[in-house]
Amino acid sequence: MFRPLPVFLGARYTRARRRNHFVSFISLTSIIGLALGVVVMIVVLSVMNGFDHEMRTNVLGIVPQASIEGEQPIADWHALAERVRRHPRVVAVAPFTQMQGLLTNNGKVQKILITAVDPSLEASVSSIGKAFKPEDGAKGSLDALKAGEFGILIGNRAAEKLGVGVGDKVTFVAPEVSVTPAGMFPRMKRFTVVGIFHVGAGEIDGYMAMTHLDDAARLLRWKPGQVQGLRLKLDDLFEAPRVAWELAKTGDYYARDWTRTHGNLYQAIRMEKAMIGLLLLLIVAVAAFNIISTLVMVVTDKKADIAILRTLGATPRQIMATFMVQGTVIGVFGTLIGAVLGILAALNVSRAIAGLEGLIGHKFLDAEVYFIDYLPSQLMAQDVLQVCAAALILSFLATLYPAWRAARTQPAEALRYE
Numbered sequence: 001m002f003r004p005l006p007v008f009l010g011a012r013y014t015r016a017r018r019r020n021h022f023v024s025f026i027s028l029t030s031i032i033g034l035a036l037g038v039v040v041m042i043v044v045l046s047v048m049n050g051f052d053h054e055m056r057t058n059v060l061g062i063v064p065q066a067s068i069e070g071e072q073p074i075a076d077w078h079a080l081a082e083r084v085r086r087h088p089r090v091v092a093v094a095p096f097t098q099m100q101g102l103l104t105n106n107g108k109v110q111k112i113l114i115t116a117v118d119p120s121l122e123a124s125v126s127s128i129g130k131a132f133k134p135e136d137g138a139k140g141s142l143d144a145l146k147a148g149e150f151g152i153l154i155g156n157r158a159a160e161k162l163g164v165g166v167g168d169k170v171t172f173v174a175p176e177v178s179v180t181p182a183g184m185f186p187r188m189k190r191f192t193v194v195g196i197f198h199v200g201a202g203e204i205d206g207y208m209a210m211t212h213l214d215d216a217a218r219l220l221r222w223k224p225g226q227v228q229g230l231r232l233k234l235d236d237l238f239e240a241p242r243v244a245w246e247l248a249k250t251g252d253y254y255a256r257d258w259t260r261t262h263g264n265l266y267q268a269i270r271m272e273k274a275m276i277g278l279l280l281l282l283i284v285a286v287a288a289f290n291i292i293s294t295l296v297m298v299v300t301d302k303k304a305d306i307a308i309l310r311t312l313g314a315t316p317r318q319i320m321a322t323f324m325v326q327g328t329v330i331g332v333f334g335t336l337i338g339a340v341l342g343i344l345a346a347l348n349v350s351r352a353i354a355g356l357e358g359l360i361g362h363k364f365l366d367a368e369v370y371f372i373d374y375l376p377s378q379l380m381a382q383d384v385l386q387v388c389a390a391a392l393i394l395s396f397l398a399t400l401y402p403a404w405r406a407a408r409t410q411p412a413e414a415l416r417y418e
Contacts, residue, residue: 287334
């Protein structure tokens with residue numbers, strides 16, 4: 001099989017046993033360094049993708065993407081919902097009412113935001129239905145909310161703080177008082193815990209609860225059927241500010257969207273991914289440019305061979321191509337090894353960290369500090385290809401200077417003392 005001279009010699013130099021074992025060691029460390037850089041970059045980018053994905057599906061799947069609310073309770077929300085559904089960006093609509101206050105049980109107190117929903121419609125705009133997995137310690141379902149029964153769904157962290165389970169009673173204390181002849185008393189209501197959900201986000205599992213719309217209306221002393229507003233699910237969550245504003249201006253309503261409540265967190269995740277990716281690329285660049293020192297030492301070690309090749313008719317271009325092939329082979333091996341190990345690590349890092357947490361009994365991600373309590377990972381082919389392409393390009397660029405020096409070798413000078 002015919003192979004060009006530079007390819008033949010470059011591949012032979014790469015796998016040949018050299019007289020100078022230190023040069024071989026430097027070549028091996030260059031491959032290992034490049035592979036480690038690629039592994040770290042793939043794993044870290046996959047983890048950042050995981051945070052981005054969890055932010056979209058878990059947090060932004062529970063909190064409203066956009067909402068239309070009125071200054072006063074909305075009575076005919078069905079007509080408003082029908083008008084809102086005509087917008088091409090709106091996928092689903094559901095009514096809601098929110099109440100802030102405290103939940104108490106046996107002297108334990110937890111601040112809470114209760115969202116009153118219609119169970120038959122809420123599943124179309126929220127992913128809360130997926131948060132009742134028994135393996136996560138969750139119990140019940142969204143359908144457990146029945147009108148008139150004053151049932152409540154709470155997160156597992158809130159349930160732990162209050163020391164309650166399904167079937168237990170909790171007292172909701174509203175930030176209002178009722179004036180009676182005997183004086184002023186806080187407005188309170190007993191709820192029955194009918195379900196415990198686990199989203200994985202501390203902000204939701206610890207401070208959010210759900211009840212039925214009709215029960216909230218009775219507690220707030222509204223007329224039956226009155227709601228605070230409509231929650232919207234859109235085909236593109238990044239269109240939420242514009243769509244919500246367009247719908248709100250058609251009546252006496254105001255709009256809210258996720259960019260006001262969680263936009264800073266989402267933008268921080270995206271910015272961190274870009275900055276961390278840039279910093280890790282510098283690590284890959286350092287590993288790739290180790291190839292320069294490897295090839296410089298190889299050129300020094302092979303001066304006599306280069307001179308003989310020149311006397312046999314090899315052109316400077318062929319000599320330069322030979323060492324470029326050698327450096328590129330090192331880069332290809334390092335990149336491929338790093339890509340394979342990085343893919344395996346990215347696919348298993350979540351389980352590995354969870355196992356390590358169980359082994360040492362310590363949580364690395366505390367839901368009180370971070371918006372999720374586990375390390376997510378989502379491997380994307382685009383990131384793998386970009387990392388590998390960057391590593392190969394840097395490896396190729398690192399071969400240019402040593403190869404150029406090899407091409408300038410003068411046979412007479414190199415063979416003078418041989």
